[in-house]
Amino acid sequence: MSGSVLPLFVSGVVSRGFGRGSKELGCPTANYSQEVVKNLPSDLDTGIYCGWASVDFGPVHKMVMSVGWNPFYNGKEKTMEIHILHEFPEQFYGAHMRIQVSHIDMSIGFIGGGKMAQALASGFISAGVTKGSKIVSSCAPEDTLSAESFKSLGARVTHDNCDVIKSTDVTIMAVKPNIIPIVLKDIKSTITQKNLLISVAMGVTIKNIEKELPAASRVIRVMPNTPALVRQGASVYAPGLATTPQDWDTTEQLFKSVGTIYRVDEYLFDPVTALSGSGPAYIYAVIEAMADGGVRMGLPRDLALQLAAQTVVGAGTMVTTTMTHPATLRDNVTSPAGSTSEGLFTLEESSVRAAFIRAVEKATRRCQEVNKGLDKH
Ligand SMILES: NC(=O)C1=CN([C@@H]2O[C@H](COP(=O)(O)OP(=O)(O)OC[C@H]3O[C@@H](n4cnc5c(N)ncnc54)[C@H](OP(=O)(O)O)[C@@H]3O)[C@@H](O)[C@H]2O)C=CC1
Numbered sequence: 484m485s486g487s488v489l490p491l492f493v494s495g496v497v498s499r500g501f502g503r504g505s506k507e508l509g510c511p512t513a514n515y516s517q518e519v520v521k522n523l524p525s526d527l528d529t530g531i532y533c534g535w536a537s538v539d540f541g542p543v544h545k546m547v548m549s550v551g552w553n554p555f556y557n558g559k560e561k562t563m564e565i566h567i568l569h570e571f572p573e574q575f576y577g578a579h580m581r582i583q584v585s586h587i588d589m590s591i592g593f594i595g596g597g598k599m600a601q602a603l604a605s606g607f608i609s610a611g612v613t614k615g616s617k618i619v620s621s622c623a624p625e626d627t628l629s630a631e632s633f634k635s636l637g638a639r640v641t642h643d644n645c646d647v648i649k650s651t652d653v654t655i656m657a658v659k660p661n662i663i664p665i666v667l668k669d670i671k672s673t674i675t676q677k678n679l680l681i682s683v684a685m686g687v688t689i690k691n692i693e694k695e696l697p698a699a700s701r702v703i704r705v706m707p708n709t710p711a712l713v714r715q716g717a718s719v720y721a722p723g724l725a726t727t728p729q730d731w732d733t734t735e736q737l738f739k740s741v742g743t744i745y746r747v748d749e750y751l752f753d754p755v756t757a758l759s760g761s762g763p764a765y766i767y768a769v770i771e772a773m774a775d776g777g778v779r780m781g782l783p784r785d786l787a788l789q790l791a792a793q794t795v796v797g798a799g800t801m802v803t804t805t806m807t808h809p810a811t812l813r814d815n816v817t818s819p820a821g822s823t824s825e826g827l828f829t830l831e832e833s834s835v836r837a838a839f840i841r842a843v844e845k846a847t848r849r850c851q852e853v854n855k856g857l858d859k860h
Pocket residue numbers: 594595596597598599600621622623625626629644656657658659660662665666683684685706707708709760761
């Protein structure tokens with residue numbers, strides 16, 4: 484989200500921080516008051532930024548800034564903490580500080596350049612969290628289509644998984660579950676504690692990944708979905724043993740930039756995969772079927788598809804923005820003896836709701852099979 488508000492100019496008085504920056508972190512920070520923080524554009528995400536700073540209209544210096552809630556310190560209020568790359572002879576509380584804020588573009592790697600990787604890469608670029616030139620993707624040599632797709636984003640393509648690990652801060656492992664052991668063997672002797680490894684593979688647990696890597700490797704498991712491409716994704720994450728609050732924050736920033744992200748206990752990953760990971764496919768089937776219904780009743784195909792798709796967008800947005808239970812929203816559409824009532828009755832006769840419930844159950848079971856190594860593919 485931040486991309487649209489940067490570069491950002493902020494001006495205000497330096498207030499006292501929490502007295503822990505220089506002591507605990509060896510990195511003195513100048514903080515703005517809560518009034519200044521409250522006036523930040525709502526689209527400015529929490530995260531790490533870079534830019535320029537000037538104190539009391541003096542010389543301009545480089546600075547790095549953290550905007551966040553300080554989860555490590557159980558912070559309750561959002562803060563802007565600015566570290567100016569200059570040695571000041573004395574404290575400057577009460578001074579006037581002006582800053583210009585830009586992004587630190589994160590270098591992001593993908594191991595496996597297929598559908599999910601492409602959706603995430605495009606989403607991250609359009610969200611402004613990175614640039615194509617900061618992305619490296621390792622594609623299988625025969626997979627020229629994926630390579631072309633990454634090149635068209637401005638990314639560098641390699642066939643060497645270790646190259647990705649060496650040249651990026653955050654690496655997203657987006658290969659099929661049965662390829663994960665091959666990739667882990669590839670990268671085992673290259674990965675260090677400097678790397679954050681995010682796996683989006685279905686059915687592969689953090690423990691299964693960690694046990695193939697050196698001790699204290701930083702692993703996070705995410706289950707995203709492909710609407711990340713249009714920044715309407717739904718993701719969850721669970722952190723591995725050696726990850727830090729900064730890693731959780733980085734993961735949240737990344738995936739929040741392309742939709743929503745929730746932290747969940749890892750045991751919920753299989754049903755999440757079955758619901759939101761696979762879910763877009765179910766909804767595409769619904770859109771296609773509804774459009775077919777419209778065509779059957781005489782609508783032109785293009786119009787029928789547009790109406791069906793926008794109806795799904797609208798209904799989903801009603802649930803997320805009004806926070807009203809879908810049953811109430813459904814009742815609001817259903818007039819006594821009207822058309823909706825007839826349509827709903829027909830869906831009930833065809834056990835459509837039971838079919839969706841069973842679909843999520845079956846997909847969950849499939850994830851469990853993969854996890855137990857019963858995968859035959
Ligand atoms: N697609 C989706 O909607 C979602 C997918 N996921 C997860 O994302 C992962 C990727 O799925 P998806 O993008 O759909 O799959 P794809 O098949 O589209 O992408 C996987 C890519 O990995 C490549 N690959 C194969 N072997 C290697 C290797 N040794 N090193 C590097 N790359 C390799 C494949 O090349 P080739 O085709 O030549 O074999 C392919 O391009 C899966 O684990 C899936 O569970 C999670 C959520 C949603």
